[in-house]
Amino acid sequence: MTQLNLAVIIKLEPDFSEGSVSYNPDGTLNRAETKSTLGPHSAVAAKAAFYAKVRYGARIAVTTMGPPMGEMALQQAQQTCDAEELHLYSDRIFAGADTLATAEVLRAGIQKLEDKADIVFSGHRASDGETGQTGPQTAWKLGYTFFGNVIDYHVDVQTRTITIKRIVSLQGFYDVVEEVQAPLPVFIAIDPSYKATFNTVSERLAYEKYQKEAKIRADNYKQYLKVFNVQQLGVDQTLVGLPGSPTIVYKVERIPKGKANRKAEVLDGSNPEHIRKAVSKIKEALSAMVIK
Amino acid sequence: MEKYDVAIIGGGSAGLAALKQLSNLGKQAVLIEGGHKVGTKNLSGGILYSKKPKRGKVFNVEDVYGDAFFTDKPFERKITSYILHAASKNKIYSMDLTAAHDYEANFGYSVLLNKLNAWFAKQALESAQKLGGGIIPGVHVNSISWDAQTGKTTITTDELEEFEVKAIIAADGVNSEVAEICGVRPKFTPSQLYQGVKVVVKVPEEIINERFGVESGEGAAHLFSGDVTLNHIGGGFLYTNSNTLSLGAVYHFDSLLSNPTDPSSLINALIANPYVSEFLKDQIPLRKEIDKSLPQEEQMRVRFAVAKLIKTWYELRDAALSPTGRENLIKSGKYSSAEEIKEKLTFIQDQLTQKYGVSFVTDYNESEYGAKLIPDGKRCRMKKPYFKNILFVGDAAGRGIFIGPRIEGLNVGIDDAVRAANAVAASLDKNNFELKNLGESYSFAVEQSPYTKDMTEIDKDYLKIFLDAAKDVPKDIIGSRYGPIIKLMSSGTFRSVAVKFANILGYDRLLPMVESEDTYVKVPILIAERLGKAVNSTYLPSIPSLAQRIAKLNYDDDKQSHIKVIDNKTEFMKKLTILCPTKCYTLENDQVMLAHEGCIECGTCSQETDWKHPRGEKGINYQYG
Numbered sequence: 032m033t034q035l036n037l038a039v040i041i042k043l044e045p046d047f048s049e050g051s052v053s054y055n056p057d058g059t060l061n062r063a064e065t066k067s068t069l070g071p072h073s074a075v076a077a078k079a080a081f082y083a084k085v086r087y088g089a090r091i092a093v094t095t096m097g098p099p100m101g102e103m104a105l106q107q108a109q110q111t112c113d114a115e116e117l118h119l120y121s122d123r124i125f126a127g128a129d130t131l132a133t134a135e136v137l138r139a140g141i142q143k144l145e146d147k148a149d150i151v152f153s154g155h156r157a158s159d160g161e162t163g164q165t166g167p168q169t170a171w172k173l174g175y176t177f178f179g180n181v182i183d184y185h186v187d188v189q190t191r192t193i194t195i196k197r198i199v200s201l202q203g204f205y206d207v208v209e210e211v212q213a214p215l216p217v218f219i220a221i222d223p224s225y226k227a228t229f230n231t232v233s234e235r236l237a238y239e240k241y242q243k244e245a246k247i248r249a250d251n252y253k254q255y256l257k258v259f260n261v262q263q264l265g266v267d268q269t270l271v272g273l274p275g276s277p278t279i280v281y282k283v284e285r286i287p288k289g290k291a292n293r294k295a296e297v298l299d300g301s302n303p304e305h306i307r308k309a310v311s312k313i314k315e316a317l318s319a320m321v322i323k
Numbered sequence: 324m325e326k327y328d329v330a331i332i333g334g335g336s337a338g339l340a341a342l343k344q345l346s347n348l349g350k351q352a353v354l355i356e357g358g359h360k361v362g363t364k365n366l367s368g369g370i371l372y373s374k375k376p377k378r379g380k381v382f383n384v385e386d387v388y389g390d391a392f393f394t395d396k397p398f399e400r401k402i403t404s405y406i407l408h409a410a411s412k413n414k415i416y417s418m419d420l421t422a423a424h425d426y427e428a429n430f431g432y433s434v435l436l437n438k439l440n441a442w443f444a445k446q447a448l449e450s451a452q453k454l455g456g457g458i459i460p461g462v463h464v465n466s467i468s469w470d471a472q473t474g475k476t477t478i479t480t481d482e483l484e485e486f487e488v489k490a491i492i493a494a495d496g497v498n499s500e501v502a503e504i505c506g507v508r509p510k511f512t513p514s515q516l517y518q519g520v521k522v523v524v525k526v527p528e529e530i531i532n533e534r535f536g537v538e539s540g541e542g543a544a545h546l547f548s549g550d551v552t553l554n555h556i557g558g559g560f561l562y563t564n565s566n567t568l569s570l571g572a573v574y575h576f577d578s579l580l581s582n583p584t585d586p587s588s589l590i591n592a593l594i595a596n597p598y599v600s601e602f603l604k605d606q607i608p609l610r611k612e613i614d615k616s617l618p619q620e621e622q623m624r625v626r627f628a629v630a631k632l633i634k635t636w637y638e639l640r641d642a643a644l645s646p647t648g649r650e651n652l653i654k655s656g657k658y659s660s661a662e663e664i665k666e667k668l669t670f671i672q673d674q675l676t677q678k679y680g681v682s683f684v685t686d687y688n689e690s691e692y693g694a695k696l697i698p699d700g701k702r703c704r705m706k707k708p709y710f711k712n713i714l715f716v717g718d719a720a721g722r723g724i725f726i727g728p729r730i731e732g733l734n735v736g737i738d739d740a741v742r743a744a745n746a747v748a749a750s751l752d753k754n755n756f757e758l759k760n761l762g763e764s765y766s767f768a769v770e771q772s773p774y775t776k777d778m779t780e781i782d783k784d785y786l787k788i789f790l791d792a793a794k795d796v797p798k799d800i801i802g803s804r805y806g807p808i809i810k811l812m813s814s815g816t817f818r819s820v821a822v823k824f825a826n827i828l829g830y831d832r833l834l835p836m837v838e839s840e841d842t843y844v845k846v847p848i849l850i851a852e853r854l855g856k857a858v859n860s861t862y863l864p865s866i867p868s869l870a871q872r873i874a875k876l877n878y879d880d881d882k883q884s885h886i887k888v889i890d891n892k893t894e895f896m897k898k899l900t901i902l903c904p905t906k907c908y909t910l911e912n913d914q915v916m917l918a919h920e921g922c923i924e925c926g927t928c929s930q931e932t933d934w935k936h937p938r939g940e941k942g943i944n945y946q947y948g
Binding site for chain 2: 230232235236239240243
């Protein structure tokens with residue numbers, strides 16, 4: 032069987048889970064206080080790549096652009112997908128990059144991988160920027176066929192073709208599943224609803240084996256990590272970082288709070304009188320409903 | 324279709340031992356487990372024995388896993404004292420049965436199955452993977468079929484594509500679905516089963532040491548009879564783990580059916596006993612009601628801060644009161660000395676009391692409630708534990724030892740598993756899976772096991788130890804009923820004759836005489852009242868309600884029910900509204916309804932329901948087991 036090579040682009044993002052996130056008094060994110068973690072969409076991308084590891088024994092590389100701390104996200108992704116190669120593109124020059132300048136760095140990085148990537152995975156979008164542009168732009172720069180909202184895929188390793196399923200909304204109908212076949216290489220932005228399923232005993236055995244391997248590798252992730260600065264990456268400095276960014280974040284505004292149209296009443300669960308009140312309210316609501 | 328040599332169904336202690344033994348013999352096997360992880364669906368009272376019978380050989384845990392078992396220590400404590408108590412109200416009379424516990428034993432360790440089976444799994448998986456096998460969690464087997472022409476065995480599951488195997492080891496527990504699928508035996512009946520309920524209670528390690536008079540690493544086992552049984556045949560137990568206690572009640576299912584009692588109240592009766600409650604007690608932080616006049620954000624902040632501080636207090640206290648815990652904390656670099664840990668603990672405690680009005684009261688801290696059915700090997704062991712190319716082991720084969728205070732299951736399952744694995748390996752070598760070669764040779768091997776002998780005959784030497792321990796009990800208490808028997812049994816020569824005679828009679832005829840309300844309830848109450856020491860409780864344990872107990876459990880709910888009531892008007896089902904350990908059934912208009920799915924998969928109701936294990940990954944996830 033010929034080898035299948037995958038790359039996953041990921042992002043270190045603020046951890047929005049409870050207890051980790053911290054806000055400034057004005058309601059904006061306090062980046063210094065907030066912990067960082069592998070973005071949830073990036074994690075789905077890593078899971079999607081792991082599927083190919085289990086099914087086809089694929090070789091996986093995970094890449095990210097970010098501060099030195101980004102290696103944390105790489106380690107987390109490695110634990111998910113059992114990657115053989117980790118790339119961190121880190122340089123002060125990269126700071127202030129918009130999606131296009133980021134895509135340029137990722138493009139250069141992916142082309143520096145030990146083996147040419149047959150499939151590149153990205154998340155649906157980042158949970159902090161939420162533009163969903165970096166993936167498609169990287170695909171365009173790489174010259175790869177791009178598929179977004181992918182929920183399932185199968186590879187014919189011999190003929191080097193991929194069959195993907197993607198969720199699209201079509202003429203007002205949501206959740207139409209489109210099945211597309213394409214020659215490799217391709218770029219896949221994975222849909223958040225993606226869930227890998229392993230249906231045979233051999234796949235399950237491989238799954239357990241690679242998961243164990245992933246844990247061991249992630250414990251020694253430095254061994255797999257390569258860090259590149261702008262020179263090492265060999266990118267045109269005018270195309271990266273702030274100078275390479277045609278867009279900037281000019282202003283962030285809070286989303287105006289929608290006007291509540293429900294009247295809420297706070298009840299004390301330990302007070303029987305309040306419970307009685309709640310029950311009678313529920314009864315009232317139910318009696319108004321027509322049950323067919 | 325994918326093909327494998329052997330499938331082991333069920334990842335409990337027996338199934339895992341089979342996998343490890345097959346791997347040790349260089350044979351490929353895959354183990355299919357329903358839980359999302361091995362060990363999450365297993366529950367045991369909690370002692371794993373290693374035995375050295377005078378006659379014959381058994382396969383022990385260390386024979387399967389080697390010295391790693393002693394170096395990795397996946398167990399809790401080595402039980403060094405074994406005591407039987409007779410209880411009546413606040414009076415307790417104790418008999419030291421350590422000699423009976425040590426009888427023919429290399430050791431008996433207290434264990435928590437979640438941890439123990441996870442360790443077994445790690446060892447077995449490592450060996451199995453080298454041979455192309457392994458463990459597949461989260462898969463529920465729903466059928467097995469044999470091709471009429473070729474005899475090829477196909478396993479069908481809820482989750483995976485069908486696959487073919489040459490032989491199967493069924494280790495799917497007391498409610499074996501494999502046994503049901505192939506119809507090799509009827510479901511076990513109430514007279515063949517015990518129902519066990521257990522709670523895990525947290526107590527710091529060094530407090531356990533002091534209270535039970537043991538060193539770290541050593542432990543005690545206490546058994547209870549008398550009024551704590553609420554007039555049922557069976558008893559209570561209290562085992563020491565590293566930093567928890569296993570407190571449980573095991574009763575004849577028959578006895579429970581004839582006088583239905585809510586299983587959680589059987590546990591509660593033990594907790595309420597002053598002698599027991601003194602073992603369980605600990606310092607418990609009690610939160611102050613939050614001042615509702617404070618702004619909502621402040622209320623939230625206080626609630627959050629108190630929760631976090633209490634959590635830290637528990638963790639730190641647990642570590643501070645354990646030699647290895649202190650060592651680990653110092654090693655981690657967070658603290659420089661034991662004093663510093665103590666200071667920090669006092670600091671947190673002060674903060675809780677002074678800043679947040681938390682008071683520290685004497686109470687007990689219950690962590691996990693669980694239940695399981697236990698097969699009484701004397702009554703229900705499968706005489707021929709095989710069907711075609713399927714071998715049944717452990718609970719699935721109805722094999723467990725229950726002789727008075729002698730309760731063994733895990734070691735029996737491991738011994739069976741090794742015998743099954745050996746038989747399968749020999750069949751693989753010959754590529755012959757016919758009954759004569761596989762099933763019957765396994766059955767023969769199991770018959771040779773000293774454990775099988777224990778399930779069929781009385782051991783007069785064991786009986787002597789037991790009688791010696793009871794020698795201080797005045798004969799008149801035991802009464803006219805047992806007087807002559809005891810007298811007869813106490814004399815060496817007569818005992819041999821009597822036991823021989825008894826063994827001719829057989830367990831079937833003897834058991835109703837010995838396993839009676841007199842033995843487990845009335846006589847112990849008399850003993851305790853006459854000879855017992857009075858113990859007074861220093862506190863009133865606040866026992867959680869069943870709802871609170873269920874709320875603490877961790878489930879992966881399944882939209883699809885795994886229980887179907889067949890007839891909702893039978894007497895049995897009506898009794899189930901009381902006997903289900905999590906009260907899954909209610910009675911509405913004289914009909915039994917499945918009220919909720921807080922099912923902990925004990926199978927108590929399986930006799931008259933269409934009961935299956937939940938689909939893969941679904942259902943209960945025990946944290947301790």
